[in-house]
Amino acid sequence: MGHKEDLLEGAKRCLLEKGYARTTARDVVAASGTNLASIGYHYGSKDALLQQAFLALTEEWGEAAGAAGAEGRKALPADPYERFRAVWEQVIAGAAAARPVWKLQTEVVTRIDDDDTLLEAIKEPQREGRLGMAQTFLGIDPDQDPEKARVAGLLCQALATGVMIQWLVDPETAPSADDLTAGLKVLMGED
Numbered sequence: 001m002g003h004k005e006d007l008l009e010g011a012k013r014c015l016l017e018k019g020y021a022r023t024t025a026r027d028v029v030a031a032s033g034t035n036l037a038s039i040g041y042h043y044g045s046k047d048a049l050l051q052q053a054f055l056a057l058t059e060e061w062g063e064a065a066g067a068a069g070a071e072g073r074k075a076l077p078a079d080p081y082e083r084f085r086a087v088w089e090q091v092i093a094g095a096a097a098a099r100p101v102w103k104l105q106t107e108v109v110t111r112i113d114d115d116d117t118l119l120e121a122i123k124e125p126q127r128e129g130r131l132g133m134a135q136t137f138l139g140i141d142p143d144q145d146p147e148k149a150r151v152a153g154l155l156c157q158a159l160a161t162g163v164m165i166q167w168l169v170d171p172e173t174a175p176s177a178d179d180l181t182a183g184l185k186v187l188m189g190e191d
Contacts, residue, residue: 003032003034003038003041003042004038004042004043006032006033006034007028007032007034007038007039007042007043007049008049008052008053008056009031009032010028010029010030010031010032010033010034011023011028011031011032011049011050011052011053012053012056012057013031014027014028014031014053015050015053015054015057015104016057016100016101016104019103019104019107020050020054020104020107020108020111021107021111023050024046025039025046028046028049047115047117047118048117051117051118051121054104054108054122055121055122055125057101057104058101058105058125058129059125061098061101062129062132064094065091065094065098065136076139081181081184081185082181084180084181084184085177085178085180085181086177087137087138087177088159088163088177088180088181089176089177091137091160091163091177092163092167092174092175092176092177095163095164095167095171095174096171098164099167099168102164102167102168103168105164106164106165106168108122126157129153129157130150130153130154130156130157131149131150131153132153133152133153133156133157133160134148134149134150134152134153134156135149137156138152138156140152159180163175163180
């Protein structure tokens with residue numbers, strides 16, 4: 001790898017270990033084995049590098065979740081409630097491994113009011129993530145039914161964010177896939 005890739009990998013490690021606010025340029029340099037001048041040369045600034053690293057981490061998490069979801073979707077039940085339960089069982093099964101990325105995402109969201117560049121950088125990936133969730137979790141092709149994928153993605157993202165926060169705060173009482181399915185049935189007036 002060259003310095004640019006080394007910096008990105010070092011920044012990703014630092015973000016997961018230290019968080020966004022506590023990661024310094026010197027931390028990234030130490031983690032990457034490069035030098036301070038490389039940050040400016042390759043990324044323009046530490047903030048630009050951290051944004052790229054954050055986006056890369058969330059994209060990697062999304063790809064891993066997508067691969068697991070696509071594999072699991074092959075055998076999803078026909079019953080909509082059982083399908084819902086199976087999808088969320090897969091998501092929740094990855095909660096412990098995803099904790100560092102979820103924690104980082106939560107921190108980044110708290111920074112967007114003070115960082116317009118960061119806000120703009122995450123808008124489009126968030127939109128793409130919604131559509132990816134609709135396709136991965138529900139098998140809805142955004143190219144074939146864009147509106148259905150959009151609204152399903154909004155719901156999946158809202159659920160995922162809420163589940164993520166609950167797992168970060170109190171994993172012992174965070175919802176299981178069975179809890180979410182039972183709640184959906186109550187909401188739909190079926191229980």
